[in-house]
Amino acid sequence: MGLKSDLIMCAILEAETMEEMVSSMEKAKEEGADLVELCIDSMSFSQISEVEGLLKKRPLPAIVSFRGGSKEICLQVLRLALELDVEFIEIELEVASNVVMTELMNKRSNSKLIVSSYVNGGTPSKEKLGDLITCLQSTGADAIKLVVDVIYITDVAPVFHMLTHCQMPLIARAMGDRGLISQLLGPKYGAFLVCGTLGGKSIPGLPPLASIKQVYKLEHMDSDTKVFGVVSNPVGHSKGPLLHNPAFGHTKYNGIYVPFLVDNVKEFFRVYSCNDFAGFSVGIPHKEAAVECCDEVHPLAKAIGAVNTIVRKPTDGKLVGYNTDCEAGISAIEDALRERQISNGQASQASPIAGKLFVLVGAGGAGRAMAFGAKNRGARVVIFNRNFERAKALAQAVSGEALPYECLDKFCPENGMILANASAVGMQPNTNQTPVSKEALGSYELVFDAVYTPRNTRLLQEAAEARAIVVSGVEMFIRQALGQFKLFTGGLVPEDYMRKVVLEQF
Numbered sequence: 001m002g003l004k005s006d007l008i009m010c011a012i013l014e015a016e017t018m019e020e021m022v023s024s025m026e027k028a029k030e031e032g033a034d035l036v037e038l039c040i041d042s043m044s045f046s047q048i049s050e051v052e053g054l055l056k057k058r059p060l061p062a063i064v065s066f067r068g069g070s071k072e073i074c075l076q077v078l079r080l081a082l083e084l085d086v087e088f089i090e091i092e093l094e095v096a097s098n099v100v101m102t103e104l105m106n107k108r109s110n111s112k113l114i115v116s117s118y119v120n121g122g123t124p125s126k127e128k129l130g131d132l133i134t135c136l137q138s139t140g141a142d143a144i145k146l147v148v149d150v151i152y153i154t155d156v157a158p159v160f161h162m163l164t165h166c167q168m169p170l171i172a173r174a175m176g177d178r179g180l181i182s183q184l185l186g187p188k189y190g191a192f193l194v195c196g197t198l199g200g201k202s203i204p205g206l207p208p209l210a211s212i213k214q215v216y217k218l219e220h221m222d223s224d225t226k227v228f229g230v231v232s233n234p235v236g237h238s239k240g241p242l243l244h245n246p247a248f249g250h251t252k253y254n255g256i257y258v259p260f261l262v263d264n265v266k267e268f269f270r271v272y273s274c275n276d277f278a279g280f281s282v283g284i285p286h287k288e289a290a291v292e293c294c295d296e297v298h299p300l301a302k303a304i305g306a307v308n309t310i311v312r313k314p315t316d317g318k319l320v321g322y323n324t325d326c327e328a329g330i331s332a333i334e335d336a337l338r339e340r341q342i343s344n345g346q347a348s349q350a351s352p353i354a355g356k357l358f359v360l361v362g363a364g365g366a367g368r369a370m371a372f373g374a375k376n377r378g379a380r381v382v383i384f385n386r387n388f389e390r391a392k393a394l395a396q397a398v399s400g401e402a403l404p405y406e407c408l409d410k411f412c413p414e415n416g417m418i419l420a421n422a423s424a425v426g427m428q429p430n431t432n433q434t435p436v437s438k439e440a441l442g443s444y445e446l447v448f449d450a451v452y453t454p455r456n457t458r459l460l461q462e463a464a465e466a467r468a469i470v471v472s473g474v475e476m477f478i479r480q481a482l483g484q485f486k487l488f489t490g491g492l493v494p495e496d497y498m499r500k501v502v503l504e505q506f
């Protein structure tokens with residue numbers, strides 16, 4: 001059985017029973033794997049003949065591995081795999097003595113031997129990994145494999161270094177959630193094989209095979225691919241990869257966008273400082289700390305005190321911080337008001353927010369962005385926030401007014417106000433919550449909700465019933481992502497395409 005592609009996509013299969021392993025092999029084939037790693041040690045079997053039956057049924061080329069457990073059974077399994085001409089036999093460094101390696105090499109016909117080592121217990125240094133690679137190479141293996149248990153995402157950097165400099169085929173994997181980028185970025189550093197999981201099964205550090213093929217399209221990656229990603233913690237929920245990767249493909253831009261699970265944002269930018277790490281979205285809780293990591297910060301982002309986008313200047317490698325949330329939310333509101341003005345024959349050049357009473361709920365990251373945007377457009381800003389001290393601090397920064405949260409529902413000094421919810425109220429799973437009662441919504445000309453999960457919040461449904469103009473957080477989400485993509489790519493704005501992706505998939 002031969003391998004078809006240049007980049008080999010390998011599904012790692014663990015199963016308790018033979019039947020499960022057989023069905024996993026079939027599933028791997030269906031999902032487009034080129035190769036399966038059969039972790040024979042994960043299964044219970046009483047006779048070696050059961051393993052023989054399994055190996056004979058393999059529908060794809062395979063790696064047979066047997067980690068831990070009895071050395072005798074391990075060698076029995078590996079010898080059997082050689083007899084059956086299985087494509088790859090993996091043997092742990094501790095077992096791969098001269099005697100064993102000589103025996104296996106003499107026995108094999110076409111099988112290739114992989115010698116592997118598992119490194120745990122802390123941040124690995126380049127020197128330690130380099131020494132280990134020398135040891136693995138000296139066994140005479142055809143390929144070597146390094147599995148490293150990392151603590152921080154920055155620990156993956158020495159693994160990339162090994163991939164770039166190793167003189168023979170190296171399979172490298174960093175384990176755990178923080179090791180995921182070892183697979184997603186491996187091909188950029190020369191990895192010839194990436195590992196993934198099947199179906200919905202998630203193993204920390206391994207991406208699903210389906211997303212390797214359909215979202216990240218790693219087979220197109222090369223050493224010139226620019227790296228982008230979202231720096232956040234947690235990061236698993238981020239929709240960024242589902243949006244930016246297809247947009248790179250659509251615009252034929254050689255880039256990849258990955259989740260970066262970051263604990264210490266300063267350390268992250270110190271370690272991944274080369275020009276190929278070209279741009280970042282910044283999420284919770286790093287938006288404020290990230291300001292300090294930038295060499296330059298856009299004045300609006302500086303005033304807001306938070307960046308949600310960082311771009312590395314290709315000329316000098318300096319990091320420049322921006323806040324695309326602000327323009328995204330405010331322009332979405334302006335465009336909706338302008339549309340109404342046009343249909344009423346009242347269009348003007350000035351911002352339709354200018355002079356209006358802008359009632360803002362929330363004083364967190366999104367709230368700060370909206371408050372500064374509204375102030376910049378000449379609105380009068382009134383802020384309600386559960387934590388009143390936070391509301392007061394923001395009101396002071398934008399020369400606005402803070403009022404107690406309990407007064408929000410009764411607040412009605414004039415008609416035609418704008419209501420902007422930038423708090424998490426109404427967000428999944430609390431979709432029955434709303435910051436303002438339906439009865440109070442009659443005084444607002446426009447109601448905006450930054451919450452975008454769900455798309456149509458209770459606040460927006462009730463505002464529409466009260467005949468206000470409604471603007472969804474999805475519109476803000478699309479616009480902030482478009483703003484980021486433009487900054488990342490130096491000007492590309494595939495608006496129709498990105499809108500379509502968001503509306504179809506999210």
Ligand SMILES: NC(=O)c1ccc[n+]([C@@H]2O[C@H](COP(=O)([O-])OP(=O)(O)OC[C@H]3O[C@@H](n4cnc5c(N)ncnc54)[C@H](OP(=O)(O)O)[C@@H]3O)[C@@H](O)[C@H]2O)c1
Nearest residue numbers: 362363364365366367386387423424427450451473476477
């Ligand atoms: N559409 C977009 O593109 C976009 C962009 C950014 C954010 N957002 C959304 O905007 C919302 C806020 O995000 P963020 O980044 O500003 O988060 P954040 O910095 O954590 O701030 C959360 C805000 O929500 C308030 N809040 C949370 N639970 C509350 C409750 N039960 N009752 C009253 N107030 C509550 C907090 O008030 P306290 O100060 O009292 O804690 C704070 O003002 C989220 O739903 C987020 O998904 C949307």
